[in-house]
Amino acid sequence: MSEYRLEMRGVVKMFPGVKALDHAQLKLRPGTVHALMGENGAGKSTLMKCMFGIYHMDEGEVYYEGEKVQIKGPLDALHRGIAMVHQELQPIPERSVGENIYTGRFPLKKFGPFSFIDHQKMYEDAAAVLKEVHLPYDPKTKLGTLSVSQMQLVEIAKAVSADCKVLILDEPTSSLTAAEVEALFTIVNELRDRGVSIVYISHKMDEILRISDEVTIMRDGQYIGTWAAKELTTDMIITKMVGRELSNLYPHRENHPGEVVFEVNDFTSINPKSFRNVSFNVRKGEILGVAGLVGAQRTELMEGLFGLRCHSKGTVKYKGKELKINRPADAIKSGIALLTEDRRATGIMGVLSIADNVSIASLNKYLIGGCLLDDQKIEKLVQDNVAKLSIKTPSSKTLIQTLSGGNQQKVLISRWLANDPDIFILDEPTRGIDVGAKYEIYCIIADLAKQGKSIILISSEMSELMGMSDRIMVMCDGRCTGVLDGKEANQENIMELATRFE
Structure with a gap:
């Protein structure tokens, strides 16, 4: 035998x-x-x-x-x-x-x-x-x-x-x-x-x-x-x-958080079992981590801010101006991007090409005469992002579902980069991605913050939050239980806030 x-x-x-x-x-x-x-x-x-x-x-x-x-x-x-x-x-x-x-x-x-x-x-x-x-x-x-x-x-x-x-x-x-x-x-x-x-x-x-x-x-x-x-x-x-040693799992960050640009006050879901009375702010060029255990309603909160879920009260302001966000189109026009938690179910369009997936959120920028798509400009957009984010693909016409998870995630980031938003909400951006691709995603996040973009990073990995965040907001049972300075955060004080109501 x-x-x-x-x-x-x-x-x-x-x-x-x-x-x-x-x-x-x-x-x-x-x-x-x-x-x-x-x-x-x-x-x-x-x-x-x-x-x-x-x-x-x-x-x-x-x-x-x-x-x-x-x-x-x-x-x-x-x-x-x-x-x-x-x-x-x-x-x-x-x-x-x-x-x-x-x-x-x-x-x-x-x-x-x-x-x-x-x-x-x-x-x-x-x-x-x-x-x-x-x-x-x-x-x-x-x-x-x-x-x-x-x-x-x-x-x-x-x-x-x-x-x-x-x-x-x-x-x-x-x-x-x-x-x-x-x-x-x-x-x-x-x-x-x-x-x-x-x-x-x-x-x-x-x-x-x-x-x-x-x-x-x-x-x-x-x-x-x-x-x-x-x-x-x-x-x-x-x-x-x-095939090489990774001496550091997280890149050196050169961002310098400035003034507060994004404010959320008393934000409450229409669902009484979801997020409620949440208030926080994000500064220009800051990476704000969001921690919490399963059921903390982190994803639901971010989907509410993006117009995917209804809220009963609360305000959202950008640079002091109140935003009216009732649907994703409102959020996109306001300069907000959302990288969703489940890229397969709510991110990629698997049967479409990389070019289609990159350009779908910004097609209005690539119209000729208001009705025809400028394929040459779209192709340049895709090639620029393929080079900038090191996306491994045979061509822009390749179906996105044939790419690896890390490359799919880069394509989704490219989709939002094409819109040039000021607020990036990244929900579990490295889930199901290997350590090498994770580092590349971290470098992209660090570079966006260096450019002055405001990043909201939701992650279930404490080491990721501590390695990438300037501050960490902790949620429990749909509520914000505290905000920690990134340099002072550790697993103990994060867990203490994450279990406050349990």
């Missing part, structure tokens, strides 16, 4: 203008957690999609339990015992938890020549699977009533229900709370003990070093090497991922 449950050898995958995988490889042992790491664009997800049958390899071989196989598609992979939980969830929100778990493989019962879904068996089996992975959900609950993190856990239950021998987890904790991460680790450890081979993709170093047995690192679509996790440190992983 082979030492490895699954081997991928010499995998090559081409996309138009891009060699996504260049003779990549991976070897999985039974009963182990194998971390797959690399910068955004390194080819991790592409390699896993080849394993799961979503993509067909241009070159390469797959050996499963010692035999050479061809995985023809996701259903074929599932039948072989290979399951995948994708980074970007694709739930069916109007259907029940049980139906989502068994989509495509419903249990059937026959009446003569006809077959029907056996709903009773489906819900009984779903209840058993949910119990197995310690999720206290009713399988008949409509999936859309759950939170994003709960949907993520249902996806994991779906994979477990396939009685898999290989489980691929692509950024499984990106939307999970600390308690939910612990629950996930319990599930992972139980599956490992049962002999399941688990591929774990994450940018969170502490998770990788804690949960994995082996670590494979990729760079630019190529295999760099595999090491025992206990032999590695965070610094060693970063150096192997980016």
Whole structure:
């Protein structure tokens, strides 16, 4: 019997203008957690999609339990015992938890020549699977009533229900709370003990070093090497991922905050369970961090300021002039930009090109005669931003959904740079982005502040807030509980304010 449950050898995958995988490889042992790491664009997800049958390899071989196989598609992979939980969830929100778990493989019962879904068996089996992975959900609950993190856990239950021998987890904790991460680790450890081979993709170093047995690192679509996790440190992983040492995770900032330019007073949501009585200000050239735990209503507040949510009272002023913001168009005209928390759901337009995504918020600037788009000016805008932000793409016509997460985020920043706003609201701008791309995003933020732009930076990573902010506003239960000077902020005083009402 082979030492490895699954081997991928010499995998090559081409996309138009891009060699996504260049003779990549991976070897999985039974009963182990194998971390797959690399910068955004390194080819991790592409390699896993080849394993799961979503993509067909241009070159390469797959050996499963010692035999050479061809995985023809996701259903074929599932039948072989290979399951995948994708980074970007694709739930069916109007259907029940049980139906989502068994989509495509419903249990059937026959009446003569006809077959029907056996709903009773489906819900009984779903209840058993949910119990197995310690999720206290009713399988008949409509999936859309759950939170994003709960949907993520249902996806994991779906994979477990396939009685898999290989489980691929692509950024499984990106939307999970600390308690939910612990629950996930319990599930992972139980599956490992049962002999399941688990591929774990994450940018969170502490998770990788804690949960994995082996670590494979990729760079630019190529295999760099595999090491025992206990032999590695965070610094060693970063150096192997980016091909260089990062002596400092945060750039030196040269911004000098000036006078107050943006003021929010007594801002209150129309929803009594959301943000209320929030007051704060931002100075010219300042980076104001916003901290808080899950449920603090940080995102809801920023969406309210941008006109995406209704408010019942409060004022917003820019340079002393009160702004009337009832919809996003009002905010954009007032010089406010919002980089949303979930770039896939509310940021990028995946089926459109990079040029379309960059120019969509400023098309009125590129009209000929008020009715025709000036394609040459739009192309120059895109090329300028591709060069300025180091966006890795074959051309401006490339679909944005084919880019890595870090490059997608740069495109979204380019969208707002084209509008030349004065206030940038950045909600989790580095979520799901590797350490190298994070540094590039930090440099962009620092440069904007140096230019005199006012930055509001929402982040769930305390180290990010402390490393990038001039001041940090802390929220709890929809209210502002205090503002800390960036130099004085630490995890203790941030957490004290973040839990004040709990």
